[in-house]
Amino acid sequence: MATLPLVPKQMDALLQSIVLNMNLQLSFDPNPNNPDSPNNPNYDPNDPPPNYYGVRCEWQQRGQPFPDIDEDVVFIRAIEVDDQYNRIRDVSYEETSSQFIKITNYTRVWEMFCGVYGPNSFDNARKIRSRLFDQDIHDQFAASQLYFVTDPSAPQRIPEQRNAQWWERVDFAARFNEFVTEQYVTQYAETAEIVVYNELETEIADIEIPEQP
Amino acid sequence: MAFELQDVVNSPDLAEPFTILRQPGSFGAGGWQTSQPQNIPAFGVVTVASHKMLQMIPEADRVNADRMFLAECPMYVTSEVNGITSDILVWMGVKYRVMAVGQYQNRGGFYYAIASRMKGD
Numbered sequence: 001m002a003t004l005p006l007v008p009k010q011m012d013a014l015l016q017s018i019v020l021n022m023n024l025q026l027s028f029d030p031n032p033n034n035p036d037s038p039n040n041p042n043y044d045p046n047d048p049p050p051n052y053y054g055v056r057c058e059w060q061q062r063g064q065p066f067p068d069i070d071e072d073v074v075f076i077r078a079i080e081v082d083d084q085y086n087r088i089r090d091v092s093y094e095e096t097s098s099q100f101i102k103i104t105n106y107t108r109v110w111e112m113f114c115g116v117y118g119p120n121s122f123d124n125a126r127k128i129r130s131r132l133f134d135q136d137i138h139d140q141f142a143a144s145q146l147y148f149v150t151d152p153s154a155p156q157r158i159p160e161q162r163n164a165q166w167w168e169r170v171d172f173a174a175r176f177n178e179f180v181t182e183q184y185v186t187q188y189a190e191t192a193e194i195v196v197y198n199e200l201e202t203e204i205a206d207i208e209i210p211e212q213p
Numbered sequence: 214m215a216f217e218l219q220d221v222v223n224s225p226d227l228a229e230p231f232t233i234l235r236q237p238g239s240f241g242a243g244g245w246q247t248s249q250p251q252n253i254p255a256f257g258v259v260t261v262a263s264h265k266m267l268q269m270i271p272e273a274d275r276v277n278a279d280r281m282f283l284a285e286c287p288m289y290v291t292s293e294v295n296g297i298t299s300d301i302l303v304w305m306g307v308k309y310r311v312m313a314v315g316q317y318q319n320r321g322g323f324y325y326a327i328a329s330r331m332k333g334d
Binding site: 060065068162 | 267269273275276277299312328329333
């Protein structure tokens with residue numbers, strides 16, 4: 001199944017939704033004005049909205065608030081990384097009734113980076129790593145042509161010294177191969193003609209090569 | 214002889230109440246074990262050392278700010294001899310952790326502390 005190649009914003013949204021399905025111990029928005037807050041009067045614990053407070057995307061254009069030191073929050077981002085595997089390209093052509101299409105397939109390699117904060121950060125990072133090997137998480141990635149590279153390095157605990165305290169933080173990164181399909185409408189030669197002239201510029205031969213079946 | 218500034222530090226026109234949370238503890242299994250903090254009422258001049266400043270990092274915005282506290286009662290940074298970690302000063306409901314202390318013995322014996330805002334946003 002071909003899909004359009006992913007862009008970083010799509011990757012962010014995809015990773016956010018999948019990490020939210022990993023059963024992590026995350027903090028909830030305490031502000032009752034926000035719909036994903038359990039303190040909101042319309043919050044339904046039997047059908048809760050996604051906890052976007054607990055899993056946030058990095059590199060927001062105008063920044064975003066930072067969680068408190070006792071809150072469990074995962075920050076995610078995805079970047080394309082260089083890999084020998086993304087050099088190899090498979091090119092084919094497809095003809096429709098009105099167009100001739102060039103189809104290029106190749107593998108693009110993404111690195112998902114999780115900055116896991118909070119008192120449960122170490123355990124949350126462990127769960128993220130383990131859940132990537134589960135079939136249900138695999139299937140969610142596969143729906144977007146993403147396939148987990150199954151040799152992730154161990155999560156790394158690196159508490160941050162900020163605001164006169166140490167903030168618990170664990171970093172975890174995993175790579176994914178994206179099966180990319182690019183399609184371009186292109187042109188091709190239906191026939192080729194060879195015209196031969198002599199030194200007096202007199203045509204001596206005109207050969208037309210028809211389209212090959 | 215240097216002017217004594219105790220009267221300034223204690224001036225009701227300039228000084229205001231704040232609380233010192235003293236953080237006693239000791240070494241134990243698993244690391245430093247904090248005991249119940251001691252609440253010490255204090256009175257002194259609280260002023261800005263550095264205003265709130267935004268620091269943008271990939272994850273989110275961190276906000277840093279520092280305040281200077283001047284008071285007659287001593288304020289401490291982490292000390293193995295005293296068995297404490299740095300005092301936390303609570304002013305207007307906001308916690309600041311002491312990062313630097315000094316004493317003006319020649320001006321009446323008052324103390325000053327520079328403390329960093331502990332909340333990250």
